[in-house]
Amino acid sequence: MKIGKYSYLVLGLATLLGLFAVATQNFGFCTDASILTMELSQKEGANAKPTFTLQTSLPTVPEKLWIYSMSVPTVSIESTKKLAESRLKVAPTKLAEISTPTLAKINTPSGISSSRLKTQAAPESKLEATPVARLDTTKLQTLDQVVDLGTTISLATAESYVSVDKTSAAETVILNVPSLAASRKAALPSEDVLKQKADAYAAANNLLPEGYQYSGMSYLTRQEIGQGGVQGPVEQITGIAKYSRTIDGLVVEGPGSTICVMLGEGGQPLGYTKVSRNIGAKIAESSVKAPGLLKTMATEEKTFELLTPEEAFQMLQERGMTTEIADVNTATVDKMYLAYYEAEPDKKQVETEPVYVFEGTATGPGGSVQYKEFMYALRIKNAKAPFEMSSPAKAKERKADEPMTAGTKDPELLR
Amino acid sequence: MKTVILAAMIVLIMVTTDAVASSFGVEYDSTGGLGINYNSAYDFASKLKADGWTQKFLWGDASAWEKDFKDVSKPGGQDNYYADAVDVVFWEGHGAPDSLYVPPPDDHYVTYDDAIWGNLNLEWILAHSCSVLADDHLADWAYIACAQGAHGMCSHKTTVNACNAGSRMAELLVAGWTFKDAWFQQHIEKQYTGCTARVICTDATKNDKLWNHGGMAVPDPMPGDLWYVWTLTK
Numbered sequence: 246m247k248i249g250k251y252s253y254l255v256l257g258l259a260t261l262l263g264l265f266a267v268a269t270q271n272f273g274f275c276t277d278a279s280i281l282t283m284e285l286s287q288k289e290g291a292n293a294k295p296t297f298t299l300q301t302s303l304p305t306v307p308e309k310l311w312i313y314s315m316s317v318p319t320v321s322i323e324s325t326k327k328l329a330e331s332r333l334k335v336a337p338t339k340l341a342e343i344s345t346p347t348l349a350k351i352n353t354p355s356g357i358s359s360s361r362l363k364t365q366a367a368p369e370s371k372l373e374a375t376p377v378a379r380l381d382t383t384k385l386q387t388l389d390q391v392v393d394l395g396t397t398i399s400l401a402t403a404e405s406y407v408s409v410d411k412t413s414a415a416e417t418v419i420l421n422v423p424s425l426a427a428s429r430k431a432a433l434p435s436e437d438v439l440k441q442k443a444d445a446y447a448a449a450n451n452l453l454p455e456g457y458q459y460s461g462m463s464y465l466t467r468q469e470i471g472q473g474g475v476q477g478p479v480e481q482i483t484g485i486a487k488y489s490r491t492i493d494g495l496v497v498e499g500p501g502s503t504i505c506v507m508l509g510e511g512g513q514p515l516g517y518t519k520v521s522r523n524i525g526a527k528i529a530e531s532s533v534k535a536p537g538l539l540k541t542m543a544t545e546e547k548t549f550e551l552l553t554p555e556e557a558f559q560m561l562q563e564r565g566m567t568t569e570i571a572d573v574n575t576a577t578v579d580k581m582y583l584a585y586y587e588a589e590p591d592k593k594q595v596e597t598e599p600v601y602v603f604e605g606t607a608t609g610p611g612g613s614v615q616y617k618e619f620m621y622a623l624r625i626k627n628a629k630a631p632f633e634m635s636s637p638a639k640a641k642e643r644k645a646d647e648p649m650t651a652g653t654k655d656p657e658l659l660r
Numbered sequence: 661m662k663t664v665i666l667a668a669m670i671v672l673i674m675v676t677t678d679a680v681a682s683s684f685g686v687e688y689d690s691t692g693g694l695g696i697n698y699n700s701a702y703d704f705a706s707k708l709k710a711d712g713w714t715q716k717f718l719w720g721d722a723s724a725w726e727k728d729f730k731d732v733s734k735p736g737g738q739d740n741y742y743a744d745a746v747d748v749v750f751w752e753g754h755g756a757p758d759s760l761y762v763p764p765p766d767d768h769y770v771t772y773d774d775a776i777w778g779n780l781n782l783e784w785i786l787a788h789s790c791s792v793l794a795d796d797h798l799a800d801w802a803y804i805a806c807a808q809g810a811h812g813m814c815s816h817k818t819t820v821n822a823c824n825a826g827s828r829m830a831e832l833l834v835a836g837w838t839f840k841d842a843w844f845q846q847h848i849e850k851q852y853t854g855c856t857a858r859v860i861c862t863d864a865t866k867n868d869k870l871w872n873h874g875g876m877a878v879p880d881p882m883p884g885d886l887w888y889v890w891t892l893t894k
Contacts, residue, residue, distance in 0.1 A: 286821035289692030291754040291761050291768075394831055401835040408831075415849065425841045426867050460853075463893050465844060470802045470860065470887045474795060485892070489853065500823070500850050503894070518848050568819040569694070570790040571754035571761035571768075589823050589850040604854070607819070612757030612796025616819040617854055640690065640698070640720030649717070652683075652745020652781040655871075 273536040275547035278625045280528060281312070283586060283596050285499075285619045287567040294565030295576040295607055303554035304582045304601075309532050310551065310622075311493060312598045314525035315587075317414040325398040326388045329407040332418045332450065396591050406516075413501070415590035419516035424509050425483065433481045434512045436462045442512035443486030452504055454521060456490040463487060463505075483515065484508035492524060492585045498602050498619065501587025501594075520590050524597070531599060531623055549598075550624040554581065557601040557620055560627060566607065566618060576607040576616065583622060598623055682871040683714040683746040686826075687724040689753030689763045696822050697752045700788065704750050704826030711834045712872060716746045724753070726767040729760065731776040744780040747871065750826060755789025755815065757796040772800040778810030783876055784839050784868065787815040788825045793858035793889070794818075802860050802887035809880040811868050812861030814843040817891065820857075823850045836873045840866055844892045856893040863888060 318324070391400045391407075399408035406419040419425065433439065439462060447453050465483040468475045488504040490497050500520060507515040529547040536548045552560065558581065566573065586600045599622040607616050621627050688701035698720060705718050719728070729751075730737030731744070743749050754761035759769040777785060785806075792815035793801060806813055825846050832842035840859045847857035861868070862885045868876040881887075 286696070286823055288694045288696075288822045291689075291692065291763075396827055397831065399831070399835065406835060406837075417845065417849065419845075422837065422841070426838050465890065465892045467888050467890050470799050470889050472799055472803065474799050475889060482890075485848070485894075487853070487894075499852050500821075503848075503853060505848055505894070518845070520849060566819070567693075568790055569754050569788070569822055570819045571756045571759070573756075589821075591824055591827070591850075609756060611759060612791070612794050614757065614791040614794055614819055615817070615854075615856070616790075617852055618819075619852075640688075640723050641718075643719055643723035643725075649741040650745070651740045652716075655747065655781060655783075 273548065274550040274624075275529065276625065277547070278549075278623075280547070280596065281549070281598060281623060281626055283594055283598050284588065284592065285567075285586065285600065285621060286588070287619065288569070290566040290568060290573070291571040292609075293568075293570050293573050293607075295573045295609075297558070297562050297576050297578055297605075299558060299578045299581070300605070301578060301580055303558065306533055306551060306554065306583065307493075308534065309530050310495070310583070310599045311527045312529040312531060312549070312596060313492065313585075314528050314596050315522040315594055316525050317412070317522050320398060320409050320411045320414050322391050322393060322398055325400065325407065325409045326391050328409060328416065328418070329388060329391065329400045332407065333402075333405050333420065410590035412593055413520065413522055413588075413590040415501075415518070415520040417516070417518045419507070421509075421515055424515055425507070427482075427509070433464070433484050433508070433510075436484075439484040439508050439512050440486055442508055442514060443484075443506040446506055446514040446517070447486075447488065447504070450517075452506070452517060452519060453488055454490075454523075456492070456524075457488045457504060457521075458490070460487045460489040484512070490521075492597070495599065496582075496584050497587050497597070498584040498600065499586040500589040502585075520587070522587060522594060528596060551599065551622050552601070552620075552624050552627065554601070556624075557581075557622065558603075561601075561603055561618065561620060566616065568616065568618070570607065570614065570616065571609075572611060573607040573609040573614070577605040578603050579606070580604040586619060598626075682712075682748075683716045684708050684748040684750065685715070685717040685728075685742055685746045686719075686750045686752070687717070687728060687762070688720040688751070689724060689761070691721050691763050694753065694822050696824055700752045700822075700824045700826035701750065702826075703824060704752075704830045707827065707830035707834060708748075711830075711870070713748075713870075717742055721763055722765060724762045724766075726762050726770050726774070729762075729770040729777075730774040731779075733776065734774060737774070739775070739777070739782075740780055743775075743785070744777055744782045746781060747783050749782060749785045750829075751785065751787045751789065752826060753789055755787060755792040757791050757794040758800070760787055760789060760792060772797055772805045775805040776808050777806055778880060779808040782809075783811040783865075783880075785810065785813045786829065786839075786843070787813065788820065789815055790819040791816060793860060798858075798860065798889060802889075806860065807881065807883050807885065807887065811865035811876055811881060812839060812859060814839060814857070814859045817856040817858050818854070818893075820855055821850075821852060825850055833870050834873065836869060838867050838869050838874075840868075840890055844890075847892065848894055851894050853894055856891060858892075859890040860887055861890070862886065866890070 463485040603618040690698035728742035732740040828846040
């Protein structure tokens with residue numbers, strides 16, 4: 246009898262242990278996140294946990310989504326010179342002589358004092374034409390003066406500008422910087438014409454890697470501000486033809502994977518900005534469905550667990566908004582979808598993985614704001630709250646009686 | 661006599677430096693995981709200093725105070741020592757359509773009606789924050805906060821991701837770009853698709869550059885001048 250009692254006890258414990266193991270095991274999902282180095286720009290909003298209202302259907306999650314490596318070419322002064330030469334079609338010699346008086350002004354011992362030479366009460370309309378207005382850019386008019394600025398390698402001339410980010414190889418090439426600022430004398434051509442011009446420029450300069458497609462036209466616009474807000478017609482100043490790419494049918498979101506061709510008067514290309522790392526090999530997979538232990542053991546690819554859309558929406562409600570936003574009480578979710586993500590140029594990124602994207606309007610006492618929120622779609626990446634991430638350097642302590650000198654009006658602006 | 665001459669020379673040097681040098685100030689909020697804002701603020705400052713500008717103040721987190729942006733004529737305001745004592749101010753932190761949001765312990769909100777910028781010195785304020793220039797209070801920022809002499813303000817209509825905008829903005833300004841074009845260029849490079857940047861300024865100040873890279877419109881905008889909003893959605 247005694248033995249039987251113990252048998253029941255042992256059997257009961259074993260069952261409990263089994264149930265516990267089943268409940269807690271990961272069914273083969275990878276728990277080593279060391280290869281998942283992609284970072285979203287997720288920060289804690291200030292008073293930004295609104296009540297979210299879902300006004301769209303939840304997205305369908307594919308059975309499997311891959312995680313890809315990313316790479317960038319090495320950036321050097323030489324590679325930047327080559328880019329500048331090919332894009333600007335300049336010879337690798339001095340483009341212009343700088344007059345001696347002008348050089349004397351440039352070489353004034355204090356950069357600041359030379360600044361004050363500029364404004365001899367020149368009205369705004371004459372700013373571009375004044376010799377001094379060209380000083381600091383004209384002096385860089387040779388390819389030999391491509392400079393390493395720390396995060397970028399750049400060439401600035403009076404007319405043109407080339408820079409390549411050292412972390413991501415992101416390129417900005419502006420063929421005519423002054424024309425960016427110009428007001429249009431006539432309306433821009435139609436979107437179709439602008440697109441054709443942008444396509445031709447992109448093709449001629451081999452700007453679009455495989456997978457990129459035209460994704461729409463934005464405009465730099467100008468509008469009057471009346472006492473009650475914006476008023477009058479919206480003047481289109483510059484067209485921005487945008488190209489983006491997809492991976493496995495999902496759009497790549499974030500600052501990267503964007504190529505923007507700027508277009509001015511008559512659709513004339515003004516230059517472009519390209520933030521596009523190379524997509525490499527598949528390094529892991531992700532799924533909402535557990536691969537099972539046996540399958541995991543049989544395959545080399547790691548499988549990470551994807552959040553379901555329901556879980557992602559729940560998590561959005563719990564964590565709130567993660568941008569530079571403050572003070573919102575309510576927010577609609579008008580769009581929710583899965584995407585891949587590519588970061589801004591100066592951030593190192595060697596892999597891309599799925600994210601959830603939420604779009605809508607957030608409202609607070611100050612007004613309404615359109616927002617876009619990104620969330621890691623991999624469960625393991627959401628284990629940490631955004632504000633638990635690396636803490637910033639401590640700000641300098643300040644005393645209330647910190648001595649300061651009151652400001653004064655700039656002499657040239659005294660009326 | 662020698663002492664008097666020496667003292668006079670020292671005073672002259674101090675006064676001349678302050679009067680002649682272009683100056684800027686930076687405040688930021690790097691709390692709540694906004695660590696990149698610290699880098700953005702310091703990189704902006706270091707690049708302008710390297711260009712010969714005088715840094716008049718650089719305060720962050722609990723040391724960034726609402727009163728620094730508040731007009732001296734308003735209760736507790738001391739912008740005559742800070743925001744309105746310099747030519748360019750860079751704010752890196754949270755924002756809402758009606759305010760810049762400075763972190764505790766000070767009053768959180770620098771609202772448009774706290775500010776009268778430019779009646780002393782300020783020309784440009786760059787607010788890398790969400791939604792400060794959303795539609796709701798666009799006219800208030802233009803005609804209440806800025807129209808007494810400021811040249812322009814840069815911010816956003818939508819939410820914006822924290823990033824090192826300061827470094828790139830300073831780089832472009834020092835390369836001779838206008839405030840407006842530099843703001844939009846760093847926006848194209850660093851923000852997500854659909855994010856909207858805005859610049860408000862007058863027609864006369866739209867091509868303003870750093871004082872030592874082309875300069876700004878003279879004279880200052882006058883109350884009553886018409887202001888414009890420039891908008892770009894990436």
